Amino acid sequence: MSTEKSNPVKKVSIICSKGTIEDVYAALVMGNGAVMEGIEANLFFTFFGLEGIMKKRMDKLHTGIVGNPAMRLPGGARMPTLLGIIPGMEAMVSSMMKSQMDKLDVPPVSEFIELFVAGGGNLYACKLAADMFKVTKEDLNEHVKGIITVGEFYEHAGGEGAHIIFT
Amino acid sequence: MAQKTYAGITVDVNDEGYFTNPSQWTKEIAMEIAKEEGVVLTEKHFLVLNYLRDRFARGEALSIRGINKSGIVEVKDFYQMFPGAPLKKSTKIAGIPKPESCV
Numbered sequence: 001m002s003t004e005k006s007n008p009v010k011k012v013s014i015i016c017s018k019g020t021i022e023d024v025y026a027a028l029v030m031g032n033g034a035v036m037e038g039i040e041a042n043l044f045f046t047f048f049g050l051e052g053i054m055k056k057r058m059d060k061l062h063t064g065i066v067g068n069p070a071m072r073l074p075g076g077a078r079m080p081t082l083l084g085i086i087p088g089m090e091a092m093v094s095s096m097m098k099s100q101m102d103k104l105d106v107p108p109v110s111e112f113i114e115l116f117v118a119g120g121g122n123l124y125a126c127k128l129a130a131d132m133f134k135v136t137k138e139d140l141n142e143h144v145k146g147i148i149t150v151g152e153f154y155e156h157a158g159g160e161g162a163h164i165i166f167t
Numbered sequence: 168m169a170q171k172t173y174a175g176i177t178v179d180v181n182d183e184g185y186f187t188n189p190s191q192w193t194k195e196i197a198m199e200i201a202k203e204e205g206v207v208l209t210e211k212h213f214l215v216l217n218y219l220r221d222r223f224a225r226g227e228a229l230s231i232r233g234i235n236k237s238g239i240v241e242v243k244d245f246y247q248m249f250p251g252a253p254l255k256k257s258t259k260i261a262g263i264p265k266p267e268s269c270v
Binding site: 111 | 250
């Protein structure tokens with residue numbers, strides 16, 4: 001039997017530490033993809049990643065357009081960094097990204113979280129980051145199970161075939 | 168191409184057991200595949216299976232979000248009805264190819 005078959009991934013604990021559209025979605029796609037495959041999944045949001053589970057901010061995420069050499073203009077030319085400082089440019093690029101994702105049936109963050117939780121996924125916020133940014137349970141999406149320490153995160157992350165992914 | 172026999176009918180499937188010709192599917196066949204997958208089909212399961220087949224026939228991509236918006240079943244129930252890997256399991260029982268969506 002191949003090692004892929006005999007040692008399948010049974011659980012993933014994914015840490016999201018950044019708050020851009022692409023960072024939060026990467027964590028959500030990986031997490032939701034896991035529960036869809038019958039793999040247990042935990043999502044742990046820390047530092048700027050907390051934006052992804054804050055009620056008032058989760059559906060208004062932006063993508064960084066300054067200092068992002070992979071950012072392209074429609075047509076494929078590189079976007080000059082200086083263009084990124086034009087007021088409204090970041091909002092425009094961000095809304096274009098969201099509309100592209102919507103076409104691919106990628107839901108807004110709050111809806112994505114609903115789907116993930118309906119599939120049995122767990123959401124946690126990092127205590128240190130929450131304390132640092134003065135974020136309380138009331139600021140967070142209702143599905144967040146708790147604001148937990150690193151030690152508690154590792155406890156939740158344990159088990160056979162369990163993996164931790166940092167993004 | 169592999170073949171399998173369900174309910175006395177021989178059907179074409181790929182290596183993973185997904186139908187390559189959805190028109191060969193019948194309700195009786197679905198019950199037998201479901202048994203293999205450890206699922207007992209109810210009327211509600213068939214509503215979902217028919218919805219999946221309809222969408223496939225119209226050439227629309229299947230996603231978990233689409234299921235949620237379908238009005239046929241809530242995602243939470245969908246996970247319970249096809250435990251483990253719901254979209255993979257349900258499409259297999261519905262006699263259509265495995266969805267290629269990441270969401």
